[in-house]
Amino acid sequence: MDSIALSRQMLDGDRMIVNMGPSHPTTHGTLRIVLELEGETIVRATPEMGYLHRGVEKLGENLSYQQFIPLTDRLNYCSAIMNNVGYTTAVEKLLDIQIPKRAEHIRVLMSELSRVADHIVCVGVNAVDIGAFTAFLYLFKQRETAYDLFEMAAGQRLHTSFTRIGGVFRDLPEGFVPLAERFLVECSESIDELERLLTRNPIWHDRTKGIGVISAEDAVNWGYTGPSLRAAGVPQDLRKAQPYLGYETYDFDIPVGTTGDVFDRYLVRVEEMRQSLRIIRQVLDRLEPGSVMVDDPKVALPPKEKVYTRMESLIHHFKLIMHGMDMPVGEVYSATEAANGELGFYIVSDGGKNPYRIRVRPPCLPIFSSFEDQVKGGLIADAVAVLGAMNIIAGELDR
């Protein structure tokens, strides 16, 4: 309300106010941007957010550690599994436990699949916003296959809740690996098609080159992480820089841009999809049979057949459900490389069943905070391009 009143006051007849959102096709979730225009040039842009604020952090303080996992799905709902992985990794750091090798491999596999799915949404929708519809359709076919894979593994397409503290919910089902193999081939072909449609397309160049340029220093100062930071020329990727889940053993490259504009962000994302496919290829070659949950009755629920046949397992089951895990007192910050950048979980434990404080560090909040800086002096059409390339996910932004 404030921002509108202020803008009206400053209205001198030449300026026009345009409301983008809260529900506008290009805002990627419910968020509102009040644009102040002179002709078609943006003089001011005031982002307003919080339309999707559910109080995830407050709820987390009142749920047990396991119960928080479904809430992480709803942060970045385009790549839910990476949120699951990020959260459970943080709790495992707090507990100081190692998960079995197969669980690690499955987590990497699913993370990279959802990274591809997330980048597909970002690149495809960014292109639709600018007016290139075909690329979106070609890519979304592959996204469907990725979601089929999620459904096979987790039983859910969007809100997967796939990981558990100490491993993953269940082993990969039969038929998963062959479909994943087919996905690798077809997705790689679709990315080639996308590149043929866009990368050397003069209209795409006109619309994206030189739009949303940001220097490496500014990007770091604004708190950029992920593809947007790498497009500005900083080769920071937590998978390489601070490896987790054994990422140091995989062979992949980090694409880096130069100018940080929308075109570079597009190129970085496309190349990251290819690199993710490379990682998936390596995981599929490494998959070996084994347990997918840590063998620790204080953390993981015992298998059902044991619960029904053995007294001890029944007691463990009861204790875990009723009293939760024995948590150490302390605080940890654990960060993983999500599709948008550094997804951090800061957990403060007072030893109780629930976290004392749980903080989600969303990657797109700092990126979105630079929005006015990025679009000032540009055209409305450029604002749409910049917003798409930032890949704002309102569920994660507002929490």
Next chain:
Amino acid sequence: MIIEQIDAQLPGTVTDRHAFRGDQTIVIARENLLAVVALLHREGFQLLVDITAVDWPEREQRFDVVYHWLNLASQERLRLKVPVAEGESVPSLTGTFKTADWFEREVFDMFGIRFDGHPDLRRLLTWPDFPGHALRKDFPLDGGDPFCMEGCTAPYNNGERN
């Protein structure tokens, strides 16, 4: 590493420190925040990853404002905590880090901690006349009745809105 440098260059500022699961934490008083942050920035801690707060109602200084830094060159992380009492404010870091702008607004919105020198300290996630601060421990989980806009009192804080 960085903690030794802070000790050497600004002796006596670090009031408490601990390491847990590989995370380095230091606690400093709010008067020393800007000096320490300037030192951190000079030493390569250029990425301010996060600002948040933790509420400990039973303590005399009930809030911890928590900063997370990352050094992009050495990949070293540092957690910095500033204890503040109710009504006390913390110096804003918006002069050095642009990203502090929204993070500080969010902390103000959720905890009611004020930041001195912030150019535009408004609520970020909730609306301007939202009663109370949602992440305080004494704020009810169901939110009281925040949709009652007229004649509504905050669920705590003597009905005062801020």
